[in-house]
Amino acid sequence: MLRVQLVGRLFPMAGRVCLSRSSAGLGTAGPVEAAIRTKLEQALNPEVLELRNESGGHAVPPGSETHFRVAVVSSRFEGLSLLQRHRLVHAALSEELAGPVHALAIQARTPAQWKENPQLDTSPPCLGGSKKTRGTS
Numbered sequence: 001m002l003r004v005q006l007v008g009r010l011f012p013m014a015g016r017v018c019l020s021r022s023s024a025g026l027g028t029a030g031p032v033e034a035a036i037r038t039k040l041e042q043a044l045n046p047e048v049l050e051l052r053n054e055s056g057g058h059a060v061p062p063g064s065e066t067h068f069r070v071a072v073v074s075s076r077f078e079g080l081s082l083l084q085r086h087r088l089v090h091a092a093l094s095e096e097l098a099g100p101v102h103a104l105a106i107q108a109r110t111p112a113q114w115k116e117n118p119q120l121d122t123s124p125p126c127l128g129g130s131k132k133t134r135g136t137s
Contacts, residue, residue: 029053032065032100036093040072043092047111048073050120054105058126065100069123071107073114082108 029037033053040049050071055064070089077085085108090097097104107121 030063030065032096033068036068036070036096036101039092039096040070040089044072044074044076044088046072046074048114048118052120054103054123057123058103066102067123068101068103069105069107069120071109071114071120073109073111075111077108077110 030053033051037049037051040046040051048071052069053065054067054069056062058064058067060066072089076088080088086106089104089106089108093101093104105121105123
């Protein structure tokens with residue numbers, strides 16, 4: 001049964017790379033992460049989709065889905081400016097950005113750009129959002 005479920009989940013991504021790296025301490029993707037993945041797949045038909053839940057590195061309760069980093073590689077980005085690419089991602093995720101998602105770091109690249117640098121950037125450590133946390137008064 002598990003094998004059938006796994007094959008069924010992998011088949012739609014055949015020929016494409018789809019990774020999920022959770023920094024939130026969860027072993028599986030939560031509902032927000034799953035919704036982000038599904039909507040980006042439908043809207044952009046990406047060749048590569050890397051999604052990382054970075055909520056665990058922020059001052060949020062355990063298991064939160066509020067901070068994400070995504071790398072989307074799509075031929076739909078050909079000829080578009082970085083701003084236009086980000087607008088496409090924002091349009092696909094408008095519901096999540098209006099609700100549970102507080103921060104979304106986006107790498108929107110063409111296949112040629114991804115070939116040159118196939119890595120998901122890393123976020124700086126969270127400072128907690130407080131000036132006192134940063135060492136200033």
